[in-house]
Amino acid sequence: MSGENPASTTEYIQHHLQNLVYGRLPGGFERHTENGTEVLAVDTWTMAHGATEAAAMGFWAIHVDSMAWSIGLGLIFCWMFRRAAVRATTGVPSGFLNFVELVIEFIDSTVKDSFQGKNKMVAPLALTIFVWIFLMNLMDLLPVDLIPKLLMLAGVEYQKIVPSTDPNITMGMALGVFVLMLYYNIKIKGTGFIKELTMHPFNHWAFIPINLFMELVGLLAKPFSLGLRLFGNMYAGEMIFILIAMMFAAGAGTGLIAGGLNAQLFGEETNSLFWLVIFVLVCGVCWMNLRGKISTGRTVLLTLGLLTLGGGVFALGGGLMQWGWAIFHILVITLQAFIFMVLTIVYLSMAHEEDH
């Protein structure tokens, strides 16, 4: 992950953008392993090693990391809110319950504002979408290298920890919403839905093909815009984190002492472990300062010293940029979760309205 070499820079980015894939390799596929080339006799379900194998799997593959993080975060959401639900009383709420009720009240008022019909499903749907997507987006705020590197030490080759940067995840949710849209359009409007598709905007039988074309494009654009908006925003945010992290790593390379010490202690490949040590030391110094064990002047000196050891001012700049972008990104992740939720409500509201 050293920044001087353009090839390894590309590798670094590609590595970060590769999911952990489990899928079916077609028969006849040539696998390049450490033991040489192996030609598969039959279709084989296996873990993909690298992007080419993942690509060869085509449709019959599953992104294990995306699914695991997505389900895990969904479970966290369910567990948190279920715990609040169990504890919910008509008495005085406190602590965590207050927070959950705040979220629920916010969702409830948003739904009541934009959804006029009567449907018991819309509000829980909106809550699930908002909190779940927010949690998935929140993963973006963890340092980009932290979990992938740790898992790599544990033997997991690829890891994308932000599920919402995977178009499968965002489009999966958007398609779920689309199915609901179709269902309610047909259930509420019946034949009126067909009439809506064929008789709008030009109310004449001769225009039916044109109307149908226009309305279908409009209808299909909804799930696509919904899913791709979230994906695009999160993907771009993740890319910026990766790019800043590369500058950060380049800073580590230019560090006078860092390079030698790093190679001495951990070998060339484990740059991030070195950074983890520096990070922990800096945290320790700050903590000692907060506890009143060392004076602020010494804290600043020690921190600067540690950062110089770790790669100098350049790295500090990289860290600051990560931090700045993360703060800005808090806004983005919340906003994107909110937009996904509001659009879902609006689309379902449109599906419930007889005339429009």
Add this chain to the structure above:
Amino acid sequence: MNINLTLFGQMVTFAIFVWFCMKFVWPVIITAMEERQQKIADGLDAADRAMRDLEAAQDKATDQMKEAKQEAAGIVDQANKRANQIVDEAKQQAITEGDRLKIAAEAEIEQEINRAKEELRASVAGLALAGAEKILEASIDDKANRALVDNLASQL
């Protein structure tokens, strides 16, 4: 950016989580919240009502107090009046009694005077007769003289 089975995996997961939320999370919390809202509204209503009741009770108490005060003042007034009346009556009675006693005393005095006059008259007549007897001795007609002297005495 390849679309694969993950898409359907996510759709199924999505459906399950939405179902869970719809079944076990949302209704429970929203019901609790609505019930609490109702409870708070009821509590505020009750507080309002109690406030109004209190005010009414205070008003009533004030009214009763005023009435009682008025009544008491009336009673005191009446008592004063009655006392004055009694005193006046007693005065009147005393004056009448006094007058009556005075008149009786005056009548008695008059009587006394008259009796004294009568006695005096009688004694004067006797004395004058005795005196005249002494002066005139037997020569004088007792009957004629007596009439004379009686006449004289009545003129006294």
